[in-house]
Amino acid sequence: MIHQSDEGPGPATPGDAIKIRARGINVFYGAKQALFDVSLDVPEKSVTALIGPSGCGKSTFLRCINRMNDTIAGTRVEGRVELDGEDVNDRSIDPVVLRARVGMVFQKPNPFPKTIYENVAYGPRIHGIATTKPELDAIVEKSLKRAGLWSEVADRLQQPGTGLSGGQQQRLVIARAIAVSPEVILMDEPCSALDPIATARIEELIDELRNQYCIVIVTHSMAQAARVSQKTAFFHMGKLVEAGATGDIFTNPRDGRTQDYITGRFG
Amino acid sequence: MTETSLSAAQTLRKTVEARLKVRHAQETRFRAYGLVAIFIALSFLAVLLGRIVTQGYSTFVEYSLTVPVYIDPARVDPADISGANFDLMIADQVLARLGIKDDDFGTQSSKVMDILSNDLGFQLLEKVKASPALIGKTVTVTGPVRADGALYYKGEIKRSTPEDERKLDNAQLGWLDRMKATGMVSSGFNSGFLTRSDSTEPEQAGVWGAIVGSTMMLLVTALLAVPIGVLAATYLEEFAARNRWTDIIEVNINNLAAVPSIVYGLLGLAVFINWLHVPRSSPLLGGLVLALMALPTVIIATRSALKAVPPSIREAALGVGASKTQTVFHHVLPLAMPGVMTGAILSMAHALGETAPLLMIGMVSFVPGVPEGFTGAATVLPVQVFIWENASERAFHERTAGAIMVLLVFMIVMNLAAILLRRRFERRW
Numbered sequence: 001m002i003h004q005s006d007e008g009p010g011p012a013t014p015g016d017a018i019k020i021r022a023r024g025i026n027v028f029y030g031a032k033q034a035l036f037d038v039s040l041d042v043p044e045k046s047v048t049a050l051i052g053p054s055g056c057g058k059s060t061f062l063r064c065i066n067r068m069n070d071t072i073a074g075t076r077v078e079g080r081v082e083l084d085g086e087d088v089n090d091r092s093i094d095p096v097v098l099r100a101r102v103g104m105v106f107q108k109p110n111p112f113p114k115t116i117y118e119n120v121a122y123g124p125r126i127h128g129i130a131t132t133k134p135e136l137d138a139i140v141e142k143s144l145k146r147a148g149l150w151s152e153v154a155d156r157l158q159q160p161g162t163g164l165s166g167g168q169q170q171r172l173v174i175a176r177a178i179a180v181s182p183e184v185i186l187m188d189e190p191c192s193a194l195d196p197i198a199t200a201r202i203e204e205l206i207d208e209l210r211n212q213y214c215i216v217i218v219t220h221s222m223a224q225a226a227r228v229s230q231k232t233a234f235f236h237m238g239k240l241v242e243a244g245a246t247g248d249i250f251t252n253p254r255d256g257r258t259q260d261y262i263t264g265r266f267g
Numbered sequence: 268m269t270e271t272s273l274s275a276a277q278t279l280r281k282t283v284e285a286r287l288k289v290r291h292a293q294e295t296r297f298r299a300y301g302l303v304a305i306f307i308a309l310s311f312l313a314v315l316l317g318r319i320v321t322q323g324y325s326t327f328v329e330y331s332l333t334v335p336v337y338i339d340p341a342r343v344d345p346a347d348i349s350g351a352n353f354d355l356m357i358a359d360q361v362l363a364r365l366g367i368k369d370d371d372f373g374t375q376s377s378k379v380m381d382i383l384s385n386d387l388g389f390q391l392l393e394k395v396k397a398s399p400a401l402i403g404k405t406v407t408v409t410g411p412v413r414a415d416g417a418l419y420y421k422g423e424i425k426r427s428t429p430e431d432e433r434k435l436d437n438a439q440l441g442w443l444d445r446m447k448a449t450g451m452v453s454s455g456f457n458s459g460f461l462t463r464s465d466s467t468e469p470e471q472a473g474v475w476g477a478i479v480g481s482t483m484m485l486l487v488t489a490l491l492a493v494p495i496g497v498l499a500a501t502y503l504e505e506f507a508a509r510n511r512w513t514d515i516i517e518v519n520i521n522n523l524a525a526v527p528s529i530v531y532g533l534l535g536l537a538v539f540i541n542w543l544h545v546p547r548s549s550p551l552l553g554g555l556v557l558a559l560m561a562l563p564t565v566i567i568a569t570r571s572a573l574k575a576v577p578p579s580i581r582e583a584a585l586g587v588g589a590s591k592t593q594t595v596f597h598h599v600l601p602l603a604m605p606g607v608m609t610g611a612i613l614s615m616a617h618a619l620g621e622t623a624p625l626l627m628i629g630m631v632s633f634v635p636g637v638p639e640g641f642t643g644a645a646t647v648l649p650v651q652v653f654i655w656e657n658a659s660e661r662a663f664h665e666r667t668a669g670a671i672m673v674l675l676v677f678m679i680v681m682n683l684a685a686i687l688l689r690r691r692f693e694r695r696w
Contacts, residue, residue, distance in 0.1 A: 068586070071582075071585055096588050100587070103586065106583070112580065112598060122584075173583070180587060
């Protein structure tokens with residue numbers, strides 16, 4: 001069942017394959033409806049930014065992609081989210097497998113209260129990706145390197161992950177997500193708890209990672225959306241107002257609400 | 268214009284300052300209330316502990332008599348060693364050493380026997396039984412003075428009390444004085460109180476049986492209540508759906524935690540004894556009843572510890588693809604462990620001091636030994652206190668305080684263990 005919203009899915013960046021295809025998403029938290037008929041295409045190997053004022057449903061949409069909404073009691077999701085053409089809400093899809101394919105980085109850095117090594121090794125270990133110590137060591141090193149954290153923590157892998165600075169913790173969390181070789185990485189306001197320098201570091205990292213992963217990022221900062229994303233979707237009051245190439249949205253928004261938001265008239 | 272605004276600012280400041288005095292006074296008052304409350308609480312504690320210690324410390328002082336006894340072949344028949352009156356032989360020996368001649372009716376020696384523990388006679392009997400070659404030789408025995416004699420040494424029985432109102436007459440007090448003066452009686456640490464079990468003779472009664480009984484019973488309680496309680500709480504908190512049934516269960520658990528403990532005793536009597544035929548007054552039975560009693564507390568403590576684990580940890584684990592069970596057992600429960608441990612140990616400490624339900628299930632019996640396994644008859648520390656407190660002999664009351672001291676030490680050790688365990692688990696972040 002495919003619903004087409006008024007706005008419709010925004011045009012993908014030319015030449016990019018579609019990784020995630022969402023159609024007619026309605027989300028209810030109990031009696032309250034949080035998302036109204038959202039349809040959006042997310043291109044492969046690029047960064048898609050979801051922007052909009054607080055409570056507009058952008059995080060809710062993000063959590064539909066890896067079914068994190070399942071974990072909240074009383075939540076109901078309608079519609080279809082396809083990952084490579086497969087419906088993620090299908091009965092045959094195990095959320096555990098889905099979440100290994102679709103990694104997630106949260107607003108507040110949330111490393112496990114364990115060692116840095118354990119934080120990264122946990123995912124591969126529970127999924128059985130690596131069983132021997134050398135394999136695991138290799139994955140930990142590779143993931144930390146890719147997250148740009150290796151040089152800072154190589155000599156203290158056995159120290160607690162919670163002892164790192166906020167920016168380092170967030171990169172550790174990204175390394176943890178990368179360690180299970182996901183296809184998609186969802187980031188829910190990953191820089192909102194960080195200082196500008198740590199933010200810049202994460203943004204650089206996102207830019208590097210986009211060569212390999214499909215990244216969806218929720219952000220409050222329009223400047224950040226403009227800097228890191230290739231595609232932007234603007235949410236307002238639970239509806240997807242407009243989606244398109246980032247350049248187009250910021251220079252030439254079609255909807256008045258988008259224009260008002262990006263020029264700072266509300267938000 | 269400027270003047271008026273200036274004066275307005277000044278009035279404002281004055282109002283604030285006037286109010287400030289009231290606020291400071293309020294703060295000082297509340298601090299004083301707090302200090303007074305703490306002082307009252309501490310003085311109650313000091314009075315309680317002080318009374319127990321001043322009453323009980325003398326339990327740990329023992330007066331023992333050492334006397335060489337000649338095993339007269341004329342009085343001991345090698346064929347019937349148990350038939351010999353060793354008590355009388357010891358009493359005669361003591362009389363001889365005090366230089367007193369007994370009359371034909373043996374009144375003096377029976378008065379001596381009243382101030383010596385029959386433990387001496389038993390010791391002699393055991394020795395001679397073990398090697399009959401001792402007959403005709405001199406054997407030295409050491410044993411406690413009878414409880415009343417010890418009470419006299421400790422000043423509990425006074426000479427100033429009229430003779431017919433005390434248990435020992437003037438002659439006996441005189442002997443006790445001389446025995447002490449001549450070095451026949453010496454005082455020392457009463458290790459017997461910690462190594463012996465209950466006895467009908469106060470000077471021979473100890474708490475070892477009760478300590479072992481308490482330990483065994485707590486073991487049963489802990490092995491049942493902690494795993495069942497933690498798993499039940501984990502299921503209710505992490506897995507169960509929130510609906511009317513779980514609400515009903517929650518309300519019931521909270522109510523059960525407030526049920527008077529004696530009701531659990533009645534339940535134990537009806538279910539475990541009358542229906543399941545668990546041997547009465549056994550550590551197993553006591554442990555079962557106390558496990559029922561501790562269960563709601565363990566569940567409530569575990570649930571609140573689980574609630575305190577930040578949801579971000581659950582999201583993190585679920586986000587990397589951990590299953591619900593993995594999330595709970597790899598991350599949430601280990602983080603909640605310090606809280607779980609504290610709850611568990613506090614409820615165990617509570618169970619350790621529980622008396623009422625145990626009275627209902629027949630643990631209030633006289634058990635003169637260490638329990639023979641989990642189904643053997645046993646007594647436990649708080650019940651031992653109860654039994655001794657009800658005893659008619661005055662010397663038992665001193666033991667009551669001594670047993671309370673042992674119980675308190677037991678509890679302090681348990682609480683220390685709780686703190687250490689907590690630290691250990693916390694260090695693992």
